[in-house]
Amino acid sequence: MPDTIAIVGAGHTAVQAIDSLRREGFDGRLVVIGDEPGLPYQRPPLSKKFLSGELPLERLSLKPAGFYETHRVELRLGQAVESISLERRALSIAGGEVLAYDRLLLTTGSVPRHLTVPGHELEGIHYLRSTADVDRIRAGLQPGARVVIVGGGYIGLEVASTCRQLGHSVDVLEMTDRVMNRVVAPEISAFFAAEHVRAGVRIHVGTLVSAFAPREDAPQRVGRVETMEGTSYPADVVIVGVGVLPNVTLAAAAGLACENGIAVDEHTRTSDPHVWAAGDCTNHPSPRYHRRVRLESVDNAFEQAKTASINMLGGSIIHDRVPWFWSDQYDLKLLIVGLNFDYDRVVVRGAPDTRSFSCCYLRGTELLALDCVNNTKDYMAAKKLIADRAHCDPDRLADPAVALRDTVTG
Ligand SMILES: Cc1cc2nc3c(=O)[nH]c(=O)nc-3n(C[C@H](O)[C@H](O)[C@H](O)COP(=O)(O)OP(=O)(O)OC[C@H]3O[C@@H](n4cnc5c(N)ncnc54)[C@H](O)[C@@H]3O)c2cc1C
Known part of the structure; x- marks a missing residue:
């Protein structure tokens, strides 16, 4: 010892x-x-x-x-x-x-990964990792503040949801062609993008930030976010969530x-x-x-x-767990279990417009990972099936009336 x-x-x-x-x-x-x-x-x-x-x-x-x-x-x-x-x-x-x-x-x-584009040192540009960061962000969130969020990943979208619910004007600038591109299937991205739009968030995909410009009346503070595409977004507060x-x-x-x-x-x-x-x-x-x-x-x-x-302490155990992750946006709980490396097919269980559905990632018939929205039941069942490297019948998987465990073929 x-x-x-x-x-x-x-x-x-x-x-x-x-x-x-x-x-x-x-x-x-x-x-x-x-x-x-x-x-x-x-x-x-x-x-x-x-x-x-x-x-x-x-x-x-x-x-x-x-x-x-x-x-x-x-x-x-x-x-x-x-x-x-x-x-x-x-x-x-x-x-x-x-x-x-x-x-x-x-x-x-x-x-946090930092942006180094021109104007990156202006006041009012924030990253989010600590309570101190939140204190600084909140100080800038005056009623009706125009918030521009750079990055449409988990952090960016969670902040968008929170700021929107606080009544702020929110633009999300995402470099790739869909939100949460790095981690979830297109079906999940499309669902969350639509929910944000419904809540009044403006989502701009395929948008790359080229510079931050100062306010005319306070040149030390950020006033606009400029993009490579030539658009300029007015901003009182910028929150960067780019990984x-x-x-x-x-x-x-x-x-x-x-x-x-x-x-x-x-x-x-x-x-x-x-x-x-x-x-x-x-x-x-x-x-x-x-x-x-x-x-x-x-x-x-x-x-x-x-x-x-x-x-x-002298043990010799191996770290080999099925990972899981969650994200909360509005009243939606996204749960992700497993890693979807090398999947060749996504099966959607349930209809996104019911606001409770799952996406199952398969390689052949092996269930590799599952993302679910407001569907803890599928998450719990998938955790076990993925750990067991279960194979599932894709047609039965697509039927939300069939319990996940009853889709197993081997
Ligand atoms: C805004 C936000 C939302 C998140 N939401 C989710 C979520 O919904 N679900 C989820 O699963 N995960 C979420 N995460 C991720 C999760 O918080 C991290 O995975 C987790 O905090 C990792 O824990 P850790 O102890 O490894 O590192 P940390 O929590 O980062 O702690 C590391 C600590 O080490 C300190 N440190 C570093 N270097 C030194 C040094 N030289 N000397 C002394 N101290 C040092 C750091 O200051 C820090 O306090 C979120 C993260 C953030 C920032």
């Missing part, structure tokens, strides 16, 4: 690791260092109920303060780890402290192998035998999908943290 375990980063992954390490019997010193000031908090509400003001800051915490006491955690908040010496097995914390560890878990998360990059700064500087994330093996161990990594910052091999993947989800944060914790 190691004497000291240090965790860098204090987000979803770190909190799950604290719980798992103590549950698995780790009795030694546990130090968690995070550079954000407050207690570790949930990020998903940042684009949803926290942005709208429905959920207060106190309710965002992942665990109450007492959790860290009962789990005997030295929680160092508002402190950044500046470097790692793999040789000496020590961390340098801002301010000069050096902390020795026996095992290290990196949970440094991800950072995230894994935060590998610390790991790469220490000499750990990184490639589109901190490279870990199936046990979530990095290229150094004393260092593990989990959550958004990692790139891991997926035995199930026969490739390396980088996932940005709470589920992945929790599951990798569990695997890493067990293995840091």
Whole structure:
């Protein structure tokens, strides 16, 4: 059993690791260092109920303060780890402290991808990753504000839904030919685009931002968003959601192998035998999908943290879960289970205009993944079928009256 375990980063992954390490019997010193000031908090509400003001800051915490006491955690908040010496097995914390560890878990998360087009430094252009970002955005959301959202992915659309429900004017600029292009089938994209339009959001696909222009009366602030197509959108607030990059700064500087994330093996161990990594910052091999993947989800944060914790204490379990993800927009819950790599067919179950339906991704007859809208029943059933690598009858799948499990052929 190691004497000291240090965790860098204090987000979803770190909190799950604290719980798992103590549950698995780790009795030694546990130090968690995070550079954000407050207690570790949930990020998903940042684009949803926290942005709208429905959920207060106190309710965002992942665990109450007492959790860290009962789990005997030295929680160092508002402190950044500046470097790692793999040789000496020590961390340098801002301010000069050096902390020795026996095992290290990196949970440094991800950072928003930034736009660097002309005018990108103007005030009023925001990214969304932290409570501090939400505070800045909300300060600009005066009644009737014109909000331009760059990026029609999950974050962009969730923000669009929240801002629209707050009564703001909303334009979404999406570079590709459909929203959520990277993750869902065209049927799901079309459904969500129509729901946004119905709510009064203007969605502009095939639109590439070329510059941000200042306001005439306040030249330090953004006033318009210009596009390559020659259109100009007036904006009081711009929110950019064009994807995230894994935060590998610390790991790469220490000499750990990184490639589109901190490279870990199936046990979530990095290229150094004393260092593990989990959550958004990692790139891991997926035995199930026969490739390396980088996932940005709470589920992945929790599951990798569990695997890493067990293995840091001497276990040898393999991380091979069926991933899942959710997104909330208006009164719609999108649930995605499995990864739809290499699918050759999508079967739609139910009619989108009922606002409750599913898209099943098949390769041959194997069910690879399922996206569903307001249909938790299909999500629950699919989770098991995908884990079992079930094959389904496409014709029966297309009939929503047939339970998903009754479509299985082998
Ligand atoms: C607006 C928004 C909405 C989302 N919605 C959903 C959703 O609906 N469903 C879903 O599944 N997922 C959602 N996600 C994604 C989900 O929040 C992430 O997958 C999850 O937070 C990953 O957890 P993590 O612990 O790996 O990283 P993070 O939560 O990013 O935590 C990493 C922490 O490490 C800190 N850190 C980094 N470097 C250092 C250092 N050198 N020293 C000290 N601290 C450091 C960071 O500041 C950060 O606090 C959303 C994310 C955002 C931003």
